[in-house]
Amino acid sequence: MLNSAVMTEHIDIKRINSDLRYRFEYISKFLNFTSDDIAMLNTFAPLAFPLIPDLADTVYRKLFSYDITKQQFILAAEGFEGFLPRKQCGLTLESAPVVLRKDMFSIYLRRVLTEHEWNDTFLQYLSQIGKLHTDQAGSASLNIDFIHINALLGYLENLLIAKLCNIDTMDEKTKCGILMAINKFFWIQNDLFSLHFLRALNDNGASQNSTEKDKTTTTCCWA
Numbered sequence: 001m002l003n004s005a006v007m008t009e010h011i012d013i014k015r016i017n018s019d020l021r022y023r024f025e026y027i028s029k030f031l032n033f034t035s036d037d038i039a040m041l042n043t044f045a046p047l048a049f050p051l052i053p054d055l056a057d058t059v060y061r062k063l064f065s066y067d068i069t070k071q072q073f074i075l076a077a078e079g080f081e082g083f084l085p086r087k088q089c090g091l092t093l094e095s096a097p098v099v100l101r102k103d104m105f106s107i108y109l110r111r112v113l114t115e116h117e118w119n120d121t122f123l124q125y126l127s128q129i130g131k132l133h134t135d136q137a138g139s140a141s142l143n144i145d146f147i148h149i150n151a152l153l154g155y156l157e158n159l160l161i162a163k164l165c166n167i168d169t170m171d172e173k174t175k176c177g178i179l180m181a182i183n184k185f186f187w188i189q190n191d192l193f194s195l196h197f198l199r200a201l202n203d204n205g206a207s208q209n210s211t212e213k214d215k216t217t218t219t220c221c222w223a
């Protein structure tokens with residue numbers, strides 16, 4: 001007979017929002033992301049490494065194929081040394097600021113695949129990548145709408161899975177293990193992005209509420 005009793009673990013919402021390690025442990029337990037998944041990402045690393053420059057190029061090609069995403073790089077290039085504003089309308093995938101960002105993106109991918117420990121420094125890194133895309137990261141920060149982040153996370157996950165599927169020197173079990181680990185990683189990374197976007201939304205909402213106390217109607221667009 002099936003046992004219908006379920007162990008219910010207490011999760012502290014305040015800690016989720018204030019303690020990155022606690023948050024990660026909750027989400028990884030929920031997704032069943034374990035050291036086996038980390039090992040799977042590490043197994044994929046040497047096979048994926050030669051493909052990463054091409055992958056970074058494809059990602060940036062995608063971001064440059066819409067004005068709404070490309071304009072973020074034009075804005076970010078403004079502060080780039082030696083890159084004068086008048087040149088910015090001609091920003092290409094080969095321009096120095098973009099090449100630099102592609103390199104940073106490749107470093108990010110390599111780190112995700114090779115990290116063994118997933119210690120606090122690494123969690124901070126994953127979270128910091130999320131934060132730098134919001135307006136909460138200091139003077140040189142960006143302010144990218146979450147729709148583009150979500151889209152790119154999905155696009156990147158598919159690119160990685162397509163590369164994995166093309167490998168014919170691997171048994172099915174390992175391939176499935178890597179695929180599931182990649183999938184779980186992206187949901188974790190998505191959480192560590194969205195955390196900052198929701199925080200920014202709450203902060204902005206709070207300041208708006210305090211200045212618009214008298215308003216009786218909301219401007220919510222979801223209804």
Ligand code: HEM
Pocket residue numbers: 063068069070072073076101104105108129132133140141142144148149152153156
């Ligand atoms: C899958 C989601 C994304 C990941 C993993 C990602 C990752 C990164 C990384 C690793 C960097 C370099 C950080 C550093 O300097 O250390 C970066 C910078 C940047 N990203 Fe993203 N990104 C994502 C989505 C996007 C999207 C959708 C846009 C634009 C619509 C964007 C625009 C930028 C810009 C403009 C910078 C340069 C920031 C600066 O130097 O001031 N990113 N991103």
